[in-house]
Amino acid sequence: MSLAGMLLMGALAGCGNSTANDSKTDSDSSAAGSTASGTIDVVSREDGSGTRGAFIELFGIETKDASGNKTDNTTSDAIIANQTEVMMQNVQGDENAIGYASLGSMSDSVKAVKIDGAEATTENVLNGSYKISRPFNVATKSDLSAAAQDFLNYILSADGQKIISDNGYIPVDDKAQAYQAGSASGDVTVAGSSSVTPVMEKLKEAYEGVNKNVKVTVQESDSTTGMTSASEGTCDIGMASRDLTDEEKQNLTPTEIALDGIAVIVNPSNGIENLTSDQVKGIFTGEITDWADVQ
Template identity: 60%
Template sequence: MKMKKLVALVSAVGMLAVAVTGCGNSSSDAASTSGSTSDSASASTSDSAWDSSMDITIVSREDGSGTRGAFIELFGIEEKDASGEKVDNTTTDAQITNSTSVMMTTVAGDEYAIGYVSLGSLDDSVKAVKIDGAEATAENVKSGAYKVSRPFNIVTKDGMDNEVANDFISYIMSTEGQAVVEENGYIAVDDVEAYAGSKPSGKCVVGGSSSVSPVMEKLVEAYKAVNTNADIELQTTDSTTGVTSTQDGSYDIGMASRELKDDETGVTSTVIATDGIAVVVNNDSDVDELTSDQVKSIYTGEALTWDEVLK
């Protein structure tokens, strides 16, 4: 009887050991399998190639943007209809962004996206493509090799008598002011002279184009260092608001990244710089160069996938 109990006990212990060992191996195998699956998924994700058969994510600016106005004109996306009216043929499938920074963020977050920004605002979060064989650089804009460019304008109401605004404009159009323009990647105006303003005290409101705003911010900083009596408020909106708010007196100086329209009267524009428009894609995109016609085909909705563009 004792011998049977002993045999039963030994058998039970052996079975328990086998069960524990089996559980341990199962857990280990599961962890190993899980690790392998995770590693495989990670490798698959990291090794995934850019696929030109994917749909193009088209990103454009809002109505009223001077950058959009210049872009659609320069690439022939804007055309005149039978009555002579200008028609913007940008596809309705385009995602609309309301500022340069949002445009950059949107393209940077989508590897199949295309957009456009001020050359002076370009950074390494996105990739500027060559257009018709020319790189988007300030040097190429100045030489005429890169033809996608437009003026940066300031707008003032006819008869404007704000002393600070007038003195600030004198600074912008001086040797010192144009040096700031050039330092920030834009094409400066020629034939300027050293600043010799009166440095008055008071307030000036400047507002408008989000493309002009970055260089204007630098100009404001530089001017305030020269004239500590000045209080300049900078508001970033869009070119159309820059013009209309100057017309109604809300802005002393408006900013517009385009020419004045025929119906925008009662104000005068002054070119303070020339800027290129960089066509940008995601850094992971295989696209490095496009023709003007290819850009137009994308933005009018004629080409829907990158394959159709690059064929």
């Protein structure tokens, strides 16, 4: 009887270990391919953001009346991120979040979903299959200093355009000539879009390496602030991750320096891989509020 009891206890223990191991395996498998469930947490950029302006226009979230007046229909429940980095942090830290960011700013901390079956890549922006893209512009007044003009020449040169390409953006001129260093010296202030800022920092660093007589300061804010600062003369060059408005063009001359895609991003644990343009519009206008409705 004692031997039988020991055998029975051993069998029960074996069954218990098997159940625990099976549960762990099931749990790990579920986590690896899990899909967010429950209320969708929409994260959007602040008013004045060029990325927001381009995003709402491209997805039809912005509407116009007969007089041409624009209305941004982004849901009032959206969480507002005032910089690209803040957007990425919000989506990274929330399994149910959805947002958007510059393609060149992407990292493994978030996941870009396909839109209408097309992956968010520079190649697909170029071939037209991924249609969510916008220009990166700099804007200047007519009385540009010699130092600021020299920095702009560098950005548009083969050297500057290679830096743009190397950082995941699409250059506007693949036949540009090599930069020819001049005698310019002085200080240059560049201000505006947080989406353009990362690549502008790279351009600044490389430029100062070949022209040590010019010091470039990059100030991060948003596209509208950048255009206002350039127009008012508080910076030499404004940055915008969108086209300039007709009003802005009255005082400023835009120059396109790159093309960038806008990625629709979710938490890496979200199993959603593809969304249609209509689904994205529905989510950001508040018509779709639960992940179960986009499975």
